[in-house]
Amino acid sequence: MSIHVCSPLYAHAVSLDQISTPSRVAGVDEGVSTAELGLAARNHGMPLEAMRYDLTPPGLHYLLIHYDIPFVDPATWSLRLDGLVDRPLTIDLDTLKALPARTVRSTMECAGNGRARLEPRPVSQPWLVEAVGTAEWTGVPLRDVLTAAGVSAGAVDVVFTGADHGVERGVEQDYQRKLTVAEALDPDVLLAYAMNGAPLAPQHGFPVRLLVPGWYGMTNVKWLTRVEVLDHEFNGFQQKAYVVRQSTDEPGEPITRIAPRALVIPPGFPDFMTRGRVVRPGLVTLEGRAWSGRAPVTGVEVSVDGGSTWSSAALAPDGGHRWAWRRWSHEWLATPGAHVVTARAVTADGETQPVEAPWNRGGFVNNAAHQIPVTCLEA
Amino acid sequence: MSIHVCSPLYAHAVSLDQISTPSRVAGVDEGVSTAELGLAARNHGMPLEAMRYDLTPPGLHYLLIHYDIPFVDPATWSLRLDGLVDRPLTIDLDTLKALPARTVRSTMECAGNGRARLEPRPVSQPWLVEAVGTAEWTGVPLRDVLTAAGVSAGAVDVVFTGADHGVERGVEQDYQRKLTVAEALDPDVLLAYAMNGAPLAPQHGFPVRLLVPGWYGMTNVKWLTRVEVLDHEFNGFQQKAYVVRQSTDEPGEPITRIAPRALVIPPGFPDFMTRGRVVRPGLVTLEGRAWSGRAPVTGVEVSVDGGSTWSSAALAPDGGHRWAWRRWSHEWLATPGAHVVTARAVTADGETQPVEAPWNRGGFVNNAAHQIPVTCLEA
Structure with a gap:
């Protein structure tokens, strides 16, 4: 009180x-x-x-x-x-x-x-x-x-x-x-x-x-x-x-360049409090951005089942902006039920993002793949 | 992990x-x-x-x-x-x-x-x-x-x-x-x-x-x-x-106009993590802003002992901006030790801010007086 x-x-x-x-x-x-x-x-x-x-x-x-x-x-x-x-x-x-x-x-x-x-x-x-x-x-x-x-x-x-x-x-x-x-x-x-x-x-x-x-x-x-x-x-x-x-x-490993990451624009609309996402059945365009301060991003993979299966997203050209994020998109046919949308960047060096990131004392460089639970309502 | x-x-x-x-x-x-x-x-x-x-x-x-x-x-x-x-x-x-x-x-x-x-x-x-x-x-x-x-x-x-x-x-x-x-x-x-x-x-x-x-x-x-x-x-x-x-x-009381409030610009410099404030002994200008969507603010009171004693701050004119905050300031001679700086606005209707705000279910309109612990180091 x-x-x-x-x-x-x-x-x-x-x-x-x-x-x-x-x-x-x-x-x-x-x-x-x-x-x-x-x-x-x-x-x-x-x-x-x-x-x-x-x-x-x-x-x-x-x-x-x-x-x-x-x-x-x-x-x-x-x-x-x-x-x-x-x-x-x-x-x-x-x-x-x-x-x-x-x-x-x-x-x-x-x-x-x-x-x-x-x-x-x-x-x-x-x-x-x-x-x-x-x-x-x-x-x-x-x-x-x-x-x-x-x-x-x-x-x-x-x-x-x-x-x-x-x-x-x-x-x-x-x-x-x-x-x-x-x-x-x-x-x-x-x-x-x-x-x-x-x-x-x-x-x-x-x-x-x-x-x-x-x-x-x-x-x-x-x-x-x-x-x-x-x-x-x-x-x-x-x-x-x-x-x-x-x-x-430990003295530790100095942090320098940005690890690869893709993020997803949360699809549909949110609940105010939980930020949970809601879509209705049908075609949903998943899109987002991907970047890396290490080797350039060459691909983005998307999963709509929490990481069990992955598809290649369409990746927009970098437009000559080596240090900027690149847009990616992927069409998803949403069906009623609970889904987890996730995405990961892949670089020219073959580096990608983990599903679980290794822990460290300062909490740095956690580039675990972005996961967004999405609820698809009945039509 | x-x-x-x-x-x-x-x-x-x-x-x-x-x-x-x-x-x-x-x-x-x-x-x-x-x-x-x-x-x-x-x-x-x-x-x-x-x-x-x-x-x-x-x-x-x-x-x-x-x-x-x-x-x-x-x-x-x-x-x-x-x-x-x-x-x-x-x-x-x-x-x-x-x-x-x-x-x-x-x-x-x-x-x-x-x-x-x-x-x-x-x-x-x-x-x-x-x-x-x-x-x-x-x-x-x-x-x-x-x-x-x-x-x-x-x-x-x-x-x-x-x-x-x-x-x-x-x-x-x-x-x-x-x-x-x-x-x-x-x-x-x-x-x-x-x-x-x-x-x-x-x-x-x-x-x-x-x-x-x-x-x-x-x-x-x-x-x-x-x-x-x-x-x-x-x-x-x-x-x-x-x-x-x-x-x-309960249906409750609808929320409409802004309750009076004064805030303090945190004096000195902060600790990164705690945001605790540090000053050194001597004259410290305490300043901040005060506003009200109800009756106009007519005064600001400042305390450097956590609310035991209060002084009147200098209040800048409103410059014809009825709905904008007004600047206030107060000179404080800081001495080594732990202090709590606080301020409260007073309006033309005599309304002021509580030290403890009454609780409500939605967590609204908590205009309890702003309190900032300040550590004054030895010279």
């Missing part, structure tokens, strides 16, 4: 260690906590029906913001490029926008997509399957700016710092990720200032973010303030956090 | 009654379910730091969509106005946009805001406190269109139908809500086609939605297709659902 203080866990905290606790895995049958729900209320997924759009409108594109959305004044913003370079640079927004630009269509996905479907559930942003979106990003190739500054011999890593500040597992930090020099010199890597032809929305990194096509979202640092070239390997907090491992005493 | 089908509850459903179950209240200590999480992943709140903006960018404005976002083709869209009128009308988008327009700045809030903080928790969209946003909506006063059609004598209610289709508690439906004729003739009620100067985003009702300033969101029907004037009271599904009651065998 009452409300209570937001998160009683830390209502009496007086130190960072009390407010910022170690990572943990939920207990058996432990429901989603208020803290996880608080993350879900902020960091939203893409409603799956938005796969009808080639380019996701900014307000429907998934979002994962570790701390707060910082306020950055574009009039005073500048990007510092320094470290192991011949000519350190400070670039303001007008200067950046005056440089030759490129536009890259890119599907971005959170490395934690699917986390809340793992058992036991790693406690963090509780994604089901919607942490994805596709946009056209416009900006200056990072390579051009690095070349202008002159990367010195002996350079190893390039570190990107954002303006978002917070604490995580007891460590106070500005958000930072790295690329190797070779990765940073890829011509598709952008200092992006526009999304779908408009200035970045605040939640997508205004005024400038890093765009690394084909990589999971955590590498695409938002609200960029600094690019630093190092003569050694960078091993900051987020490098150590985004790894696949079974326990926290 | 495995994933499972999305919602096992209805994986074998073959009828609407199986897929679409009665409303319920969570058990003691029952965590948030996968179905509730699925709603949270789709229908996002406004990150509270976005209260820094007078107008919420569309992608940060809260969203509550009962079914799917429908695809509406603006080229073939039209609005039918019929029922008890002298001259039934069909209006296409170009015709609507050619009529004299008004712009109204309006704070919109979900009637279920705060639901997930009630104990026991009504099982539905699990809002914490962020289901709000403010925008400038441009459109044609509904009154002008109703006057053109000529509302007949004996008209009682005006029913608004959206293009979103689904099933809820076993009832298949297009989303519908009503106003009385007198409410519908209020000059601030709009057939809105623009939000913050741009066409509506798909998730905000493109191409045309109803805008009823001061009322909770459910009345602001999106993706409008029909306006029908009735000679009797309309008592459709959503009229019966959005009521305050203790049990489902």
Whole structure:
């Protein structure tokens, strides 16, 4: 009958260690906590029906913001490029926008997509399957700016710092990720200032973010303030956090490129509460999107019996957009009863999606095939 | 170690009654379910730091969509106005946009805001406190269109139908809500086609939605297709659902105008997982917004000791925007230790916010004062 203080866990905290606790895995049958729900209320997924759009409108594109959305004044913003370079640079927004630009269509996905479907559930942003979106990003190739500054011999890593500040597992930090020099010199890597032809929305990194096509979202640092070239390997907090491992005493496997995935636009219409889907008998066009940051998607397979039998879907051409999702479709003659629709992507390397994903401590890279129960009513 | 089908509850459903179950209240200590999480992943709140903006960018404005976002083709869209009128009308988008327009700045809030903080928790969209946003909506006063059609004598209610289709508690439906004729003739009620100067985003009702300033969101029907004037009271599904009651065998009190509320921009910086806030000793400016769809807000009170003692905050003028939130601020000298910051709005009628909200079966209108635990570190 009452409300209570937001998160009683830390209502009496007086130190960072009390407010910022170690990572943990939920207990058996432990429901989603208020803290996880608080993350879900902020960091939203893409409603799956938005796969009808080639380019996701900014307000429907998934979002994962570790701390707060910082306020950055574009009039005073500048990007510092320094470290192991011949000519350190400070670039303001007008200067950046005056440089030759490129536009890259890119599907971005959170490395934690699917986390809340793992058992036991790693406690963090509780994604089901919607942490994805596709946009056209416009900006200056990072390579051009690095070349202008002159990367010195002996350079190893390039570190990107954002303006978002917070604490995580007891460590106070500005958000930072790295690329190797070779990765940073890829011509598709952008200092992006526009999304779908408009200035970045605040939640997508205004005024400038890093765009690394084909990589999971955590590498695409938002609200960029600094690019630093190092003569050694960078091993900051987020490098150590985004790894696949079974326990926290392993260093783990670093997470880089997006694993293949196909998603299905839920057919028919939903129940409000369960999101269960309802169709009526007859021909139902199943469609969706498929993508991979590894080898390109070359096929999509669809099953309407929960994965017992599979058919090849029609896959639309990539239109020259190597890093964007591709549309697929499949005609299904629905008959009254309970069905489970599922789809899986296949790549040029022969990689496909598992029906059950291997568990890991951080809940990353769960690309288990998307399953949608569908009820077909009597005619 | 495995994933499972999305919602096992209805994986074998073959009828609407199986897929679409009665409303319920969570058990003691029952965590948030996968179905509730699925709603949270789709229908996002406004990150509270976005209260820094007078107008919420569309992608940060809260969203509550009962079914799917429908695809509406603006080229073939039209609005039918019929029922008890002298001259039934069909209006296409170009015709609507050619009529004299008004712009109204309006704070919109979900009637279920705060639901997930009630104990026991009504099982539905699990809002914490962020289901709000403010925008400038441009459109044609509904009154002008109703006057053109000529509302007949004996008209009682005006029913608004959206293009979103689904099933809820076993009832298949297009989303519908009503106003009385007198409410519908209020000059601030709009057939809105623009939000913050741009066409509506798909998730905000493109191409045309109803805008009823001061009322909770459910009345602001999106993706409008029909306006029908009735000679009797309309008592459709959503009229019966959005009521305050203790049990489902009561008809309940209909929900209409937004109760007063003040929210606080969380001070300092957050912990990623707990969202706990950290400040350092010294002067901290506490600020936020306050609004009411009932009597206007005339004051905001702030407490830094969890509600034991209160101070008056500085309240910015409303700038002529009767239906928009107002900025408030208060200087706080933070000292090391654990604090709970809270705020409450006071209206011209003397209404204020409770510290504990009365419980109701649907989890509506929980305007309990916002409480934020803040840890102030040693210097």
